[in-house]
Amino acid sequence: MLAQMETGKLIRNGITFLLAACLFLVGCKKEVEDVQTSTNDAQSGSGLKANATGKIMSGVVNGNYRTGLKLNLSNTVTLKINVYTIGYYTLISNTSNGITFSKSGSFAYKGLQDVILYGNGTPVATGTNSFSISMNTAFNFNLTAVDNIPIVQSSCSNSYTYYQVANHKTQKVWLDRNLGASQVATSAIDFHAYGSFYQWGRLADGHQCVTWTNASTGVGLNGTTTSTSSSNTPGHSLFIKSSGNPWDWRVPQNNNLWQGVSGINNPCPSGYRIPTVTEMNTEIASWNSLNKDGAYGSSLKWAVSGYREFYDGVVYDAGTSGAVWTSSVANTSKAMILWFSTSEAYTLDDYRAEGYSVRCIKN
DSSP states (O other): OOHHHHHHHHHHHHHHHHHHHHHHHHHHHHHHHHHHHHHHHHSSSEEOOOOOEEEEEEEEEESOOOOOOOOOOOOEEEEEEEEEOEEEEEEEEOOOOOOOOOEEEESSOEEEEEEEEEEEEEEOOEEEEEEEEEEEEEHHHHHHHHBBOOOEEETTEEEEEEEEOOOOOTTOOEEEEEETOOOSSSTOOOOGGGGOETTTTTOOOSSTOOOEETTTTEEEEEOOOOOOBSSOOSSOOOOOOOOOOTTOOOOOOOOOTTTTTTTTTTOOOOTOOOHHHHHHHHHTTTSSSHHHHHHHHHOOOOOBBBOOTTTTTOOEEEETOOEEEEEEEEEEEEEEEEEEEOOOOEEEEEETTEEEBBOOEEE
């Protein structure tokens, strides 16, 4: 009987040992798997960090990037991804100029879908920076960081503070709003961002001033006259109406008033100028759609401010279309503008006595 009891005890002890050994081995295997997973997940560099698969088809850089200013929720990159395999993902860019973009999440279905990566960090220097994110293949993009220095200019009995903004596709640096605008547009019909209406080639002598009461209503501040000017400086603040050829406020005409940063009547702050029609066409080509939505979707946030008509001095089409001067002359007596509306966007020539918006580009 005693021998049988000892034998049973040995068997039970053996089974307990075997179970403990099995649990130990399983635990070791699990620990090894966890370490391997952790090591894989912690790999340095940019790209996919989880089990979802797909391909980045395109991307758009959003927001303004100013030196010394920490990024916020507006600083993003929107990627369009063709998802092959559903599952978890973590997308991380390389770090450049103190900036990194990242996003973690999961894909619940296959096919095209948008993923927004949020920026983190603070730009340390101005200039164009290159980034890369990998998912099946590398997707490369650039963004341009600009100065965080206010640019103050007085006009229409007000002081306006502008900042730089960059188009990340063209790498061109502009003022962040139209001349005479009190803020960057928060929508395409934000009348606080409409600004002033200049006649082509004129100084900021007061003729450009407009009082805005809502998204569709603006009135010239200083009245009108039908007397054209024979000099580059009319000597008054009235909007000059025109009723005959060459449909200009200045007779005879002068083609050199807004040519370059040293243009005779350049209304832009120091170091800035009116863009050429070539530069404006390049700006249009960078938009996601050729209409007012594409205009507002640009990092320059163009608004549909309308225009001031040359023959009566009345503001038309505010909240419907936008028109912006270039420095380029055309057809002997006209000048080129950017035009955008609900259904179209392009450059065309128009009479110089018209009142259109002005946006300055860095020289």
